Amino acid sequence: MKINKYLIWFLALFLFVVMVTVMPTGAAENTSNMKNVILQMTTTLENSDTQLHFNYAENIGDGRGITFGCIGFCTGTYDGNILIKHYTELNPDNVLAKYIPALDKIDAGSHYAADGDGNPSVEGLSGFIQDVNSCDDPLFKKSQMDKLDELYYNPAMEIADSIGAKNALTKAFIYDMCIRHGVDGAKSIIKNAGTTPKQGADENTYLQKLLSLRDVKLKQEGAGDVNRNQGYKNVLNSGNIDLKTPFTFVAYGDYFTIDGKLDLGEQQQETTVEDRKNSTAAVIIEADNRLREASPDIVYQSSSFIDVGGIKSFRYRDVMRFDLSEYTSDFHVSNATLSLYWYYPAGTSRPNDTVIEVYRPASAWNSDYVSWNKRDKGVLWKNPGGNWYDKNGVLQGSTPYATITIKGSTLPDNRYYEFDVTDLVKEYTSGKYENTGFLIKARTENNNYIAFYSSEAWNENQKPRLAVTEQASVDPIIDVTPVTDVTVTGAMDNRLREASSDTVFKSSTFIDVGGIKSFRYRDVMRFDLSEYEASGEVSDATLSLYWYYPAGSSRLQDTVIEVYRPASAWNSDYVSWNKKDKGVSWINPGGDWYDKNCVSQGSTPYATITIKGNSFPDNRYYELDVTDLVKEYTSGKYENTGFLIKARTESNNYIAFSSSDVGNINQVPKLQLAYS
Structure with missing residues (x-):
């Protein structure tokens, strides 16, 4: 059969077009950091660029x-003054601080x-543009x-969560509305x-409704940006509601490529498994979610x-x-530290301490x-x-x-706070338990609200971190150093x-x-440790108390005993x-103490055990690991002042142990x- 060569060329061209059309590209599979993408979309509308203009x-x-900064803070809409004050x-010695009196006057004006949102006055701001x-x-x-996070991005994401928005495009549009109209707008x-x-509304249909309503709002304001929505409409029509990058975004007739690559001066360094041997490495965070009692299903x-x-x-x-x-x-985890960056409530104290616990x-x-x-x-x-589960394997227990x-x-000081999660990470990496992560809560949950940055924070240097120090497994070395075990009794103990x-x-x-x-x-209790101060290094110290009453x-409540x-x-x-x-009072009735972090009257004990309220005295010893405190005494770091023993809460949970005078x-x- 004779085949027409033009037919062959046509078929070849057709197959090529089909392959190019349906073949997946790496870009289509690359879902960039959602926040970076959202910020890029809005900055094209504010600064005609995909990068933030901090000096605009x-x-x-x-x-x-005056409109200025990366998102268009304004001297006449309060947020400009808020930014300069922050x-x-x-x-305190910055070049813009001198404008605060003028900004205060503008804020106080009509x-x-x-x-109804702005004060156009620029009185007292001569030189402001040049200084920015x-x-x-x-x-x-x-x-x-x-302030981008506090005033706009965080509230925008809160709004998105509250209405059940799941798509990145919807969240991006809500953020842009917050920037342009304010959160209330x-x-x-x-x-x-x-x-x-x-x-129950279809999210894409709902977004179309928002776009239409905002079109009306922009026309009413008459600020010359009635086409601000066009880029969002185009992306919605394209079906890219997850904002997979790269994609084209139009801003007032100009076209920009959104790729999620926002230059914030951050540097990241990849670490291989081989590099991590005998070293500390940062672990990638998979997810973090807030649990908010006021919105229990959001x-x-x-x-x-x-x-x-x-x-x-x-509660949160x-x-x-x-x-x-x-x-x-194959690796031995020797240390694991969870670091959280505390930033809120800025400049504000709380009525109660926040004792943060990890379960x-x-x-x-x-x-x-x-x-x-x-x-x-x-x-x-x-x-x-x-x-x-707590550290003792107790469901809903209270030993973190x-x-x-x-x-x-204490006021937020914009730095990381560290938690030693070594024991829990070891349980995960050894295979003892499935890695279900961390549940983070406050011991008491009243008038002590604080916030840390999450994995969605814009700055890599503020996101949660898990640093793991590990060593490659090696053949065990037999320690021939003799270990001496001794039991010390004869404690002085007094009830308070x-x-x-x-x-x-x-x-x-x-x-x-x-309490009852x-x-x-x-109670206060002290053992004589004088003969062990020069005897070598203490590797373990256990305080044992014999429970017999009631x-x-x-009891109505659990008794969480702390040392x-x-x-x-x-x-x-x-x-x-x-x-x-004799004649010398405690500063605080009931005893003065330091906790494990050396905080006066602090609430991080050296040792703790929980005795459940529904359990009965079983006439046996209960053990508290006081190794760290005894080491501090025998090393000479602190004078041996013994142990102060109390319950975490002191109501309807009274119990008694035998003392050194029991006979x-x-x-x-x-x-x-x-x-040894």
């Missing part, structure tokens, strides 16, 4: 004064322009990104859009912050998971669906707010894997009884902790609830030491 400043005559907090143009202080850039448009995706997956504590009777917790798949039994989530959770009520699609937590205390009087605040309880046959009938009970009775370091020496002949020596050597308090 111009009076564009829109009734809002910058001045970071750098805001009659720009649809020439300001090369890195803290100026940081202050802009701080964006909420006003959304309020008029009717049924939300959370209420999924907070894309917030730029995570938060703990309580405010207005509602978080779940977080890092990818540990590359860490196998092991009791089961896997799905970042796309996890909330206060649910851990996966259609799957509830057994306990709203999350199910967890890691804890730190942030005092209520609030109901008899000046009575010395030196010879009681018991010591007691907790509105009174509290604590026999056959449960602290008494802040000063005390005299067993005179110590009481009120006094530490039975098999029930007295013991301190077991191992040293």
Whole structure:
């Protein structure tokens, strides 16, 4: 059969076109950092560029004064003054601080322009544009990104979460509305859009409604940017609702390529498994979600912050998971540190301390669906707010894997705070438990709300970090250094009884902790360690207390027993609830102490155990690991002031142990030491 050569050429051309059309490209599969993409889209509308212009400043005559910075802060709409004041907090000697009095006057003046949003006055701002143009202080850039997050991006993502928006394009459009109209203006448009995706609306149809409403708003304002929505309409029509990069975005007739590559001066360095041997490496975070009691069914997956504590009777917790798949039994994890960057509430103290604790989530959770009520699609937590195991394997227990205390009087200082999560990470990497990540909460959750940056933060230097130090497995080395075990008894122990605040309880046959009938009970105890101070290094120290009371009775509350370091020496002949020596009062009735972080009256104990309220005394020893505190004494770091023993909460949880005066050597308090 004779074949027409033109037919062959046509078929070849047809197949080529089909292959090019349907063949997936790397770019189509590359979903860039959503936040970078969102910021790029809006900055094309603000600065006609895909990169942020931190030194931009111009009076564009829109009734809002001077527009400046990376997102168009304005001297006549309050946010410009907010930014400069924040910058001045970071750098009091900055070149723009001198304009604050003029900005205060503008803020106090009439805001009659720009649809009632702006004050066009630039009185006192001569030289402002030039100073912004020439300001090369890195803290100026940081202050802009701080306020971008606080004033616009975070609220935009909160709005998106509240209406059930899942698509990146919808979130990008809400953010742009917040930038252009303010958060209240964006909420006003959304309020008029009717049924939300959370209420069952199709999200693309809902976005079309928002676009139409905003078209009307832009025409009403008459600021000359009626075509601002066109780029978002084009992307919606293309079907790229997930904002997969690269894609073309139009801004006022100009075309830009959005690639998610936002230049913020960040540098990242990849680390291979081989490089990590015998070294510390940063682990990639997979997911972090807020759990918010006030919105128990909302999924907070894309917030730029995570938060703990309580405010207005509602509680806040978080779940977080890092990818540990590359860490196998071939490696020995020697240390793991979780670092969280504290930034909020800026410049504000709290009525109560925030004792942050880390637990092991009791089961896997799905970042796309996890909330206060649910851990996966259609799957509830057994306990709203999350199910967890504590360090002792107790479900909903109160002995955390890691804890730190942030005092209520402390102001956010924009730095990382570290948690030693070594034990939990070891349990994951050894295969003992499935890696369900971290559940992070405050010990008490009332008037102590604080927030850290999340994995969605714009700055890599503020995102949560997990640093793992590991060593390649090696053949075990037999340690021939002799280890001596010794049991120390004969402790001096005194009860501190609030109901008899000046009575010395030196010879009681018991010591007691907790609370009953509105009174509290604590103890001080000291063992003689003088002969061990030069005997070598203590490798283990265990305090054993014999629980016997209340026999056959449960309590209304758990008793979480904690051990602290008494802040000063005390005299067993005179110590009481009120006094530490003859004529010498404690600074704080009930005893002065330091916690493990050396915080006076702190709440991070050296050792802790939990005795459940529904358990009965079983006439046996309970052990507390006091190795760290005893090491501090025997090394000479601190004077041996013994142990201050108390319950974490002191109400309806009274229990008693045998004291050194019980008369039975098999029930007295013991301190077991191992040293070499």
